[in-house]
Amino acid sequence: MRKFLLAATFCVAAASGNAQTLTIAAQSVPTAMDPHFHRANSNNALLRQVFDPMVDFDSQGQIVARLAESWRIVDDRTWEFRLREGVRFHDGTPLRADDVAFSFERLPLVPNSPGSFASAVRTVSGVTIVDDRTLRITTSEPSPFLDAELTAVMILSRRLHENASTADFNTGRAMIGTGAYRHVAYVNGERMEVERNPTFWGGTPPWARVQIRFVTSAGGRVAALLSGDVDLIDGVPTQDIARLSADRRVEIFSTDANGTAYLFPDTVRDRAPQITDNQGRPLDRNPLRDERVRQALSLAINRPAIVERLLAGEGTPAEQFAPPIAVGRIPNRPPIPNDIARARALLAEAGYPQGFRMTIHGPNGWFPGDAEVLQAVAQGFTRVGVTTTVEVLPTATFFSRATNRDFAMFMTTYASNLAAITLQQVVATRNSETRMGPFNRQHYSNPAMDRVLEEALRTMDRTRRDALTAEAMSIAMDDGAVIPIFYLKATWAGVRGRVRYEASPNWYTNALQATPAN
Known part of the structure; x- marks a missing residue:
């Protein structure tokens, strides 16, 4: 996850006041907009723009703070997490420790999941709310990977999402998170659109609006990039990488x-x-x-x-x-x-x-x-x-x-x-x-x-x-x-001089890892 998520502001945006729109052509079509429905890269990547986990992996594979500002192991079966102060969901609802407990409770209850997130909290035997910003997680056995497991769990609001179905997320009704971008539109199999969240806890995101088009055709993605119809593509066809690398209009980002x-x-x-x-x-x-x-x-x-x-x-x-x-x-x-x-x-x-x-x-x-x-x-x-x-x-x-x-x-x-x-x-x-x-x-x-x-x-x-x-x-x-x-x-290609992309081993494609090139 991008280093700017650890900072108080996005330096690029603050310096330039950039109000650009970013357009991405993505290879994989998500299976749903519910952040607890399917533990798949395409879903996880897109939904991290709208929702946040408590902690996440950065591009170096290190676990870093997101909604949790700090965490510690109290003993072999107890972890304590302290949430950031003043975080709010997109509608103004404040984030509370009980929302984390609710999110854990919801994971195994999502019906028809082709890849459940419930295993992320498989050792969690209890959550104690110390105060609105502090929670203690008790595990049934020593759980050395608990913080790593929790990087997969995006946090929802008990008040906003307690009765929300996967269909409610797909229609946009429940697409209310704490993330850097707010939901605008989702057309199944076609596109997802988000806009800047001006009250984001991590500072002002660099893109005013982001459109991600789902283009499963490799040739179609490359053509869209070369025509200037999109700024960034993922899933660059391997046979085209050498050609695109030699094209002065294009910049390659890979890892x-x-x-x-x-x-x-x-x-x-x-x-x-x-x-x-x-x-x-x-x-x-x-x-x-x-x-x-x-x-x-x-x-x-x-x-x-x-x-x-x-x-x-x-x-x-x-x-x-x-x-x-x-x-x-x-x-x-x-x-x-x-x-x-x-x-x-x-x-x-x-x-x-x-x-x-x-x-x-x-x-x-x-x-x-x-x-x-x-x-x-x-x-x-x-x-x-x-x-x-x-x-x-x-x-x-x-x-x-x-x-x-x-x-x-x-x-x-x-x-x-x-x-x-x-x-x-x-x-x-x-x-x-x-x-x-x-x-x-x-x-x-x-x-x-x-x-x-x-x-x-x-x-x-x-x-x-x-x-x-x-x-x-x-x-x-x-x-x-x-x-x-x-x-x-994982390889991405962008319009040179327009966008830079932080190629990360998690091979996520989203606006969180993209910044304006100028």
């Missing part, structure tokens, strides 16, 4: 992201959808349940070729689930080889010497080159004997169907600065009561991994916690819980 593109196989059901023998007949057992099959499929992927040829070097081949920026990942893990002979041997050992047929799924317009990456993966699978076809879907449809377990294997991404949170969110055994595994859409379960991870999640000593996390990661990777493909790189 290694905290996200991993990965495949998630169905390892649970006896029969998985979209898997047949070579004649198209249903198999009597799900081959993805066999660890050797999952290992074979991982060996079939030529990760360096995907990064270099398809992505023009815009990424890094993955050797584990958590990206290099993440704390607690396995140190010095060797690359995953592309070994066709070994993959075929493993398939034969598992009882599939002639392979089988499978369809794999993914989103279209989620990250640059996503459909092409999935095709390359399918070609690798086919090369070792698993004849694979690809189906890509619009993001909202894809995530809904993935949550419904409609797929044998699908590709998506997960982003976090913490390896333990990546595991807790995606591969820990799914449990609605303990709120573990909310993004474990394939219902993978490995009790041995769970035991080590759960110990890591309640260990306050950093050295021991990181060692436990790396052990849990090793168990998950050796078991083929997920199949990592590559670590993402």
Whole structure:
């Protein structure tokens, strides 16, 4: 998150009095405007303009103050947060400590969520309101990641939002936050518009008005930038980066992201959808349940070729689930080889010497080159004997169907600065009561991994916690819980002399990270 959010004023705006409008073409379409509906990057990025969390990660991966001016660990099971003085929602309603308690209460109650935020407060057993600006959070066990978890939770008002539905946010009725920008309009699948909040607690934002257009076509985004129709685009097509970098009208902003593109196989059901023998007949057992099959499929992927040829070097081949920026990942893990002979041997050992047929799924317009990456993966699978076809879907449809377990294997991404949170969110055994595994859409379960991870999640000593996390990661990777493909790189392109963008590993696209270039 931008450093200006820690300051009393926005220096650029104060110095220039700039009243510019910023227009952005964004690749991903949000699934809803409710800040507690879907823990997805596209939603989180847009909604941070209107709503605030208590704390957040900055562009260096450090946790910094937002609505909370300070916080401390009282003991292993108690955290105290002190809110900023004088913060108000856009309609003038004052922010109070009870609003934080209300926001925690609401997270698990949002219906039809394809990716719940409830796990962010999974260890919270109680909230004590000390006064209007101070609250103490009690946890059911030691919770060393609580402040990091709370970066995901945007704060709503009990008075304003107690009866608000997701539909109320989508229509704009409930779009009242404490953020730098006020809601103006939202047209599903088309655009979002916000305007400067003159009473923002962080000072005067530099843009008077911001319009974010949802342009899923990569060519369409680039054309809009070059024509001057928009000031900034995200999801710059990898094949266009060199050309745009050489264009004097354009400035490129990029960084290694905290996200991993990965495949998630169905390892649970006896029969998985979209898997047949070579004649198209249903198999009597799900081959993805066999660890050797999952290992074979991982060996079939030529990760360096995907990064270099398809992505023009815009990424890094993955050797584990958590990206290099993440704390607690396995140190010095060797690359995953592309070994066709070994993959075929493993398939034969598992009882599939002639392979089988499978369809794999993914989103279209989620990250640059996503459909092409999935095709390359399918070609690798086919090369070792698993004849694979690809189906890509619009993001909202894809995530809904993935949550419904409609797929044998699908590709998506997960982003976090913490390896333990990546595991807790995606591969820990799914449990609605303990709120573990909310993004474990394939219902993978490995009790041995769970035991080590759960110990890591309640260990306050950093050295021991990181060692436990790396052990849990090793168990998950050796078991083929997920199949990592590559670590993402995030790239934006802007009109030179018009806008500058702070490229951040969280790969959020919004006005909070943009400033006028002059």
